[in-house]
Amino acid sequence: MDEDAEGPINAKQRERIxxxxxxxxxxxxxxxxxxxxxxxxxxxxxxxTAIRGIRVRHAGAKxxxxxxxxxxxxxxxDAILDRLRxxxxxxxxxxxxxxxxxxxxxxxxRSDSGQPAVDRDGDTPA
Numbered sequence: 001m002d003e004d005a006e007g008p009i010n011a012k013q014r015e016r017i018x019x020x021x022x023x024x025x026x027x028x029x030x031x032x033x034x035x036x037x038x039x040x041x042x043x044x045x046x047x048x049t050a051i052r053g054i055r056v057r058h059a060g061a062k063x064x065x066x067x068x069x070x071x072x073x074x075x076x077x078d079a080i081l082d083r084l085r086x087x088x089x090x091x092x093x094x095x096x097x098x099x100x101x102x103x104x105x106x107x108x109x110r111s112d113s114g115q116p117a118v119d120r121d122g123d124t125p126a
Contacts, residue, residue, distance in 0.1 A: 014047055030054065048087075056084045059097055066100040 009017075021035040030038075034054050041047035063077035083093060 008044060008048055009051060011044075014044070017051075052085070052087060052089075055089060056081060059084055059093075062097050062100055071100055 018038065021030065021038060024030040025032055025035050034050065037050040037053075038047065041050055060081060063072060063080060066072040067074055067077055080093065080096070
């Protein structure tokens with residue numbers, strides 16, 4: 001892991017995130033299922049696992065757009081997702097993800113059904 005990787009989410013951060021779940025669902029940043037998983041997390045480990053899944057889904061959307069735009073290869077995207085799945089959430093990864101899309105273009109790809117065009121693991125569907 002990068003030396004600047006963030007540590008586990010502390011109790012104060014969990015409380016802050018928990019307080020904003022309904023707002024995040026309403027804005028489309030979280031699915032209802034993700035919010036329910038966070039609310040039902042029994043301890044820091046389950047909460048961390050739920051947050052990791054959300055990070056992977058968000059990154060998967062940006063990475064899918066970057067692949068489509070020819071900015072990133074599938075192999076590079078897979079490597080980034082693997083790092084996120086393993087728990088890494090370093091400043092370097094966040095900066096790289098933020099640099100992938102031009103301004104005005106969102107990584108939130110939606111399918112015709114309105115669902116994100118990536119699966120729960122952040123992978124692009126086949």
